Amino acid sequence: MKIERHYISVEGRRVHYRRAGEGPPVVMMHGSPGDSAILHGEMEAASAEFTCIALDTPGFGGSDPLPGDVLTVRDLADATAAAMRALGLPPCRVYGTHTGAAIGVELGLGWPEQVTGMVLEGLPIFTEAEIEAIFGGYFAPMIPDPLGGHLTATWMRFRDQFTWFPWLSRNVIRLNPVDRPTPEEVEEWVSMFYRSCKTYGAAYKAACYYGHGAYRAAAATRTPTVYMASAEDMLFGHLDRLPPLAEGQRIERLAYDPAAKYPSIRRFLSGLPGGAEAPPTVGSGLAGGDPAKGFLNTPEGPVFVRAYGTPGRRAVILLHDAPGTGLGVEGMARRLAEQAFVVVPDLPGCGESPAPGINATGVLDASASAVQAIANALDLDEVLLGAIGCGCAVAGILSGRGDARFGRIVVESPLRPDPAGVAGGRSSRARSRLWRACLPVRRHSRRGGS
Secondary structure (H helix, E strand, O other): OOOEEEEEEEOOEEEEEEEEOOOOEEEEEOOOOOOHHHHHHHHHHHOOOOEEEEEOOOOOOOOOOOOOOOOOHHHHHHHHHHHHHHOOOOOEEEEEEOHHHHHHHHHHHHOHHHEEEEEEEOOOOOOHHHHHHHHOOOOOOOOOOOOOHHHHHHHHHHHHHHHEOOOOOOOHHHEOOOOOOOHHHHHHHHHHHHHHOOOOHHHHHHHHOOOHHHHHHHHHOOOOEEEEEEOOOOOHHHHHHOOOOOOOEEEEEEOOOHHHHHHHHHHHHHOOOOOOOOOOOOOOOEEOOOOEEEEEEEOOEEEEEEEEOOOOOOEEEEEOOOOOOHHHHHHHHHHHOOOOEEEEEOOOOOOOOOOOOOOHHHHHHHHHHHHHHHHHHOOOOOEEEEEEOOHHHHHHHHHHOOOHHHOEEEEEOOOOOOOOOOOOOOOHHHHHHHHHHHOOOOOOOEEOOO
């Protein structure tokens, strides 16, 4: 299964989504505090029949949060409906799990013209007493510890979240009937949490405090719906809290069988009313914001790019050190953006950019080719190329290719002595002044080694 990643702008806010498969579209919504990365199993099963479009909920993963510290599930459903319209989707099927199920039931109620049917897994219907008892201390802030203790604490939180519900009530009556998670499973959740730990709270609280609102929405919607949960799900018992269902709606209780769960979801989706084929992909470039973000397709695979400043100004491409990502040069990029258009890719195999699947030596050539493809995609015909550390090796390859667009190169801390002493050892602000000073230099002048 090939999963593409894209950004689109929706009502002034960036929305990140994953897309896989062909056929009629299915919009997929994840649980919390994860993002659409956790839906790979559902996407793999359903993509043989459907075009799966998995959205990052506002404030999670790559999607910008909604404004305000207090949100409702209706707010999240409104944002989801707006994203569906921005993607040009016809009326289509919807799948949601936990928080995604809460958004789904509101979507089916408030925007029935956009939804032909729903599969909702683990719809949360907590009582007022449960909300007070479970979620009173649930949203503990993540406070960085000078000795890194917050890293261990976060790991233990997600290990315990598999074992207990809620995770902070370590009591035998709170045990989940599931196997202990693997380190890889814990790592996946920890990684997703850190992508959104500063922005996820308002949306997650909206779902947790949904309470009787979920019951009312389920009672009122007439959209064909399969309400489901597996026996190991902490919300399995909430299926018994659903109201009497309308015609075309039913409950499916699954045994604890991970291998059978995803094919069951596909089967439930297949049994729902459908619609037209999915339209072409939307969001193949950069989506606006500060910075603009997007995945640009290159012959070496998709490359994640951040862009600062105003397009049309003199262009700068910054290549980060490794291990690292483009975030490592964000401060420099913002200062250069005062007078330039600054493009910062995550080099292949770093950050959000997947590795090209070739040997270590070939990665440098692939990275150089990716930078050339980025210049092509953004119509950059004259570029100041800046490189730090391992990025200097990529700059050196580009220099040797004779691409006239990269006639000016500034390197910092290359992987060999720098006889010119360019930029090495200077403060971040001093480095930025030096790099800005290079902007007016005529083409084909080079500074330092490369």
